[in-house]
Amino acid sequence: MAARKAAEKPNVSADDLKQFYRDMLLIRRFEEKAGQLYGMGLIGGFCHLYIGQEAVVVGLESAAEEGDKRITTYRDHGHMLACGMNPDGVMAELTGREGGYSKGKGGSMHMFSREKHFYGGHGIVGANVPLGAGLAFADKYLENDRVTFTYFGDGAANQGQVYETFNMASLWKLPVIFVIENNQYAMGTSQKRSTSTEDIYTRGAPFGIPGELVDGMDVLAVKEAGEKAVAHCREGKGPYILEVKTYRYRGHSMSDPAKYRTREEVQKMRDEKDPIEHVRDLLISGKHASEDDLKAIDKEIKEIVNASAEFAKESPEPDPSELWTDIYADDIPQGAAVEEDA
Amino acid sequence: MxxxxxxxxxxxxxxxxxxxxxxxxxxxxxxxxxxxxxxxxxxxxxxxxxxxxxxxxxxxxxxxxxxxxxxxxxxxxxxxxxxxxxxxxxxxxRGPDEAKEEPAEETSAKAPEKAPAKAKEDDAPPKPDQTPDWPEGTEMKTQTVREALRDAMAEEMRDNPNVFVMGEEVAEYQGAYKVTQGLLDEFGAKRVIDTPITEHGFAGIGVGAAFGGLRPIVEFMTFNFAMQAIDQIINSAAKTLYMSGGQMGCPIVFRGPNGAAARVGAQHSQDYAAWYAHIPGLKVVQPYSAADAKGLLKSAIRDPNPVIFLENEILYGRTFEVPVLDDFTVPFGKAKIWREGSDVTLVSFGIGMQYALQAADRLAEDGIEAEVIDLRTLRPIDYDTVLASVMKTNRCVTVEEGFPVGAIGNHISATIMQRAFDYLDAPVINCTGKDVPMPYAANLEKLALVTTDEVVEAARQVTYR
The missing domain is CATH 2.40.50.100 (RNA polymerase II/Efflux pump adaptor protein, barrel-sandwich hybrid domain)
Structure with missing residues (x-):
């Protein structure tokens, strides 16, 4: 892992630090609550928690501008919260209720928000990578100066369509940032056992795509790298790769045998590298916040998360008639002029 | 506490x-x-x-x-x-039982409101929409299917700047089968885009571009190669509207030649009609004539949903009469009756229509009047036109080039059985391609495809003549 950067950055204010602390804590507490609701049988199916990886999305969102797009895999709750989607709607989707972002029809892995430019939530490993390049293709075509953050894991980095996409994204200079969230395990298979090279970010080089390794447990390092990548894309120089080394504390999904790594390895990460503790230390040692200030934030987050759980429990199941809606978008009248909403 | x-x-x-x-x-x-x-x-x-x-x-x-x-x-x-x-x-x-919190409510499946197709109480023949596709007296011109497809794309591209074409050899080569001929000259390289030979990747980029507000036309050099991209077509394009609770539609057309060409062997000769027709969220079109190719492709490009547009290499060069109209479209879900008859209904689509129409001519020589229906779209399917016809003729033969197991004809037969059982005077027969990979040898290839003789024989069988 890249060395942890110096404590203070000139471009980060005390307010920024507090915001990072708050945003990361929201994801962590939300995910813990989701795990709890799963244990109670209120959430079903697959549920992939983001605990440990919070600095990745929070750092990169701080480098995004209004209108920039994001798309990710099935470990998507953190991305949705970080881009400003409502925790109530996310949690209610996890419980499969009418108040969820997809009216209960998508589930943990399939949520979207046009308003926040969040394009999912995709369940097939690697398949969201060309989709992300396609979003960037649309932005370049429409000449709107937006960039797309396309997140995928170290496991997906071995999928063929990722390299088909690298080729076309570079060829057509698409404004897309490929964010490889390397949490070091593809389900239960470590990177060493699945991936022929150690540095995944170098895999863009044959396609002419620059890449760099980022400490994903340090939100400031992620922000700095994100800003550099965004600037590259907005200057019209084409795609950029960020391999963000991170660590997931929990299992791949809720039922995980936890036999492929030691408890000591997980504990060491939590003790020494925790991204939230890191920012907490910066706030306290830099005298940017008191213990009481942080306690107030903790309390506020706890209330938001508890409220989302209450909402998710109380929101009704979707009406049975919803089974038959949203299969097709409304037809455009035949022979009539087409009005574009894009 | x-x-x-x-x-x-x-x-x-x-x-x-x-x-x-x-x-x-x-x-x-x-x-x-x-x-x-x-x-x-x-x-x-x-x-x-x-x-x-x-x-x-x-x-x-x-x-x-x-x-x-x-x-x-x-x-x-x-x-x-x-x-x-x-x-x-x-x-x-408290005992553990009392403390036990009931998990989510009983999830016993409630009966869906729309039950699957079943016998209607009132089984009077349906009244299908069979208004003509163009007004009587419209000026007509002779055109190949290839030219009609190109004109459809060009007209829609002139109309909407967000429509673009991408695929292998669509631009500088002018189309592997010349369907995109001239488009690069008129619309430029921004809107007519040659891709590398990476179907999985560019299908996904097309779907992403549709999510992002564009109207892509993705050409597959043939649909055989779209198998490499089928995950993006089904999991990303067809399902996202539903998975997003109606937020994220995918207006995209996937088009290209489908089915057997001539002597190109097993990997290049397959009809995917039944594969795609299986998928909710997709619309599936398989035209036969040049007029339908044009009118349906224009509708496909305007449709806010993902459309699979199955063309046929052998039909590209065939000529048909096409109406000369400023904006000619054909709606989805409306079958076309090519020939009226009272003795037997032949239901087909795409290149299957050539066998059905030839068979009808031969049957007429023997005094058997066949009604020939071109489904034109396989999702949605115009059941009413088929049922109304079968209720008149009491007999039905389906014709397609695809494999026999899970064929479109199987589905048509099941629908007729459920909704018009009492009208049938004979079991429905499905004429299909044979249950074998496509052989190369000329004689074997002929045997593997459905033939006009087989359609004629099936029609005789159901009419007991």
Missing amino acids: PTEILMPALSPTMEEGTLAKWLVKEGDTVSSGDILAEIETDKATMEFEAVDEGVIGKIIVAEGTEGVKVNQPIAVLLEEGESADDIGETSEA
Whole structure:
């Protein structure tokens, strides 16, 4: 892992630090609550928690501008919260209720928000990578100066369509940032056992795509790298790769045998590298916040998360008639002029 | 008040498990995220973490206990300022059954409001929409299917700047089958885009571009190669509107030649009509004539949903009459009756129509009048036109080039059986391609495809003549 950067950055204010602390804590507490609701049988199916990886999305969102797009895999709750989607709607989707972002029809892995430019939530490993390049293709075509953050894991980095996409994204200079969230395990298979090279970010080089390794447990390092990548894309120089080394504390999904790594390895990460503790230390040692200030934030987050759980429990199941809606978008009248909403 | 820590579920189907190991003891201070215990079932082990912070006041279920029910209290957590003496009011006062919280409501499947097709109470023949596709007296011109497809794309591209074409050899080569001829010259390289030979990747980029507000036309050099991209077509394009609760539509056309060409062997000769027609969320078009190719492709490009547009290499060079109109479209879900007849209904689509029409000519020589229906679109399907015809002729033969198992004809037959059983005077026969990979040898290839002779023979069989 890249060395942890110096404590203070000139471009980060005390307010920024507090915001990072708050945003990361929201994801962590939300995910813990989701795990709890799963244990109670209120959430079903697959549920992939983001605990440990919070600095990745929070750092990169701080480098995004209004209108920039994001798309990710099935470990998507953190991305949705970080881009400003409502925790109530996310949690209610996890419980499969009418108040969820997809009216209960998508589930943990399939949520979207046009308003926040969040394009999912995709369940097939690697398949969201060309989709992300396609979003960037649309932005370049429409000449709107937006960039797309396309997140995928170290496991997906071995999928063929990722390299088909690298080729076309570079060829057509698409404004897309490929964010490889390397949490070091593809389900239960470590990177060493699945991936022929150690540095995944170098895999863009044959396609002419620059890449760099980022400490994903340090939100400031992620922000700095994100800003550099965004600037590259907005200057019209084409795609950029960020391999963000991170660590997931929990299992791949809720039922995980936890036999492929030691408890000591997980504990060491939590003790020494925790991204939230890191920012907490910066706030306290830099005298940017008191213990009481942080306690107030903790309390506020706890209330938001508890409220989302209450909402998710109380929101009704979707009406049975919803089974038959949203299969097709409304037809455009035949022979009539087409009005574009894009 | 002390908080009960409940036995968690590893999955919604888990009812009980083994509390394998405690990693904390009474009196330990825990904070959110600390691992409390290991829970095991026959299929997995899960580390169970604390949600709230506090002190472990009491361990109720000892480690090594098997058969611990989900949601049964296993320990008690004390908040700041509480002591073990406060515990009495929680778990010990109540049995585990009372403490058990009912999980999500009963999820027994409620009967869907739309039941599958079933016999109608009133089984009068439906009244299908069979208004002509163009007004009587419209000026007509002769055109190949290839030219009609190109004109459809060009007209829609002139009309909407967000429509673009991408695919292998669509631009500088002018189309592997010359369907995109001239488009690069008129619309430029921004809107007519040659791709590398990477179907999976560019299909996904097309779908992403549609999510992003564009109207892509993705050409597959043939649909055989689209198998490399079928995950993007089905999982990304067809399902996202539903998975997003109606937020994220995917207006895209996937088009290209489909089915057997001539002497190109097994990997290049397959009809995918039934494959795509199986998928809710897709629309599926398979035209026969040049007029339908044009009118349906224009509708496909305007449609806000993903459309699979199945063309045919052998039909590209055929000429038909096409109406000369400023804006000619053909709606989806409206079959075309090519020939009226009272003795037997022949139902087909795409290149299958050539066998159906030839068979009808031959049957007429023997005094058997066949009604020939071109479905034109396979999703949606115009059931009414088929049913109304079968209720008149009482006999039906379906014709297609695809494989026989799970064929479109099977579905048509089942629908007729469910909705017009009493009208049938003979079982419906499905004429299809043979249940073999396409051979190369000329004689074997002919045998593998459906033939006009087979259609004629089937029609005789159902009319007992």
